[in-house]
Amino acid sequence: MSSVRTGVKICGITEEAGLEACVEYGADWVGFVFFERSPRYISALQAKALAARVPDSIKKVGLFVRPDDVALGRVLGQVELDILQLYTTPERALQIQAKFGLPVWLSIPVASQADLPQQCMVERLLIEPKPPTDATRPGGNAQRLNWDLLHGWKPAYSWMLAGGLNPENVGQAVAIAGAPAVDVSSGVESAPGIKNPDAIARFIHNARTPAVG
Numbered sequence: 001m002s003s004v005r006t007g008v009k010i011c012g013i014t015e016e017a018g019l020e021a022c023v024e025y026g027a028d029w030v031g032f033v034f035f036e037r038s039p040r041y042i043s044a045l046q047a048k049a050l051a052a053r054v055p056d057s058i059k060k061v062g063l064f065v066r067p068d069d070v071a072l073g074r075v076l077g078q079v080e081l082d083i084l085q086l087y088t089t090p091e092r093a094l095q096i097q098a099k100f101g102l103p104v105w106l107s108i109p110v111a112s113q114a115d116l117p118q119q120c121m122v123e124r125l126l127i128e129p130k131p132p133t134d135a136t137r138p139g140g141n142a143q144r145l146n147w148d149l150l151h152g153w154k155p156a157y158s159w160m161l162a163g164g165l166n167p168e169n170v171g172q173a174v175a176i177a178g179a180p181a182v183d184v185s186s187g188v189e190s191a192p193g194i195k196n197p198d199a200i201a202r203f204i205h206n207a208r209t210p211a212v213g
């Protein structure tokens, strides 16, 4: 069992109480969703106000779905982000990384071991379940991956596990999948888009407390 501290990203921050819980309980990254069809969508101006309250020890991640350069430039002109989390093709992700000069995390939808990439050309890959065919967004659906698919998988690049995690299952997910870092949105909410500070506290604690059995 690994004793490495699990990295934690809390995604879809829309208001101060959720952000304060991330700061108080020690999240490594907070995510702002710039995808209008999400219940966690916030404008660049709202993100700017929240970002001003984030200490340097926590990195700010902007989440974009198939963004064009204009949309990215508009947000980045208003909010200081540290990382771009993208739902797009690998080719476009590389283009964006080169053009905007920020580290890129690329979401990889996984349904079987054959979907696990051999290599990574960006800073990190987010390993997530393939969304349901009728989903209106490519993530944030509270849908979990079969963690057994990742058991013993040790890629030579940085990655993170996402999808359907919550305070009750994250310890087991980390133990089975060997995930060095985890990402959560729906699993720490009291309503879509509204984070629950107590759930954030428990999620972060349990992500870093190895589950046994």
Ligand SMILES: O=C(O)c1ccccc1N[C@@H]1O[C@H](COP(=O)(O)O)[C@@H](O)[C@H]1O
Pocket (backbone or CB within 6 Å): 011, 012, 031, 033, 035, 038, 039, 040, 063, 065, 087, 126, 128, 137, 138, 139, 140, 141, 142, 143, 162, 163, 164, 165, 183, 184, 185, 186, 187
């Ligand atoms: O959170 C959203 O609304 C969202 C919208 C579009 C793409 C991704 C989104 N969220 C990301 O999805 C995963 C898993 O979310 P959940 O914990 O299952 O709700 C997470 O990486 C979020 O960053």
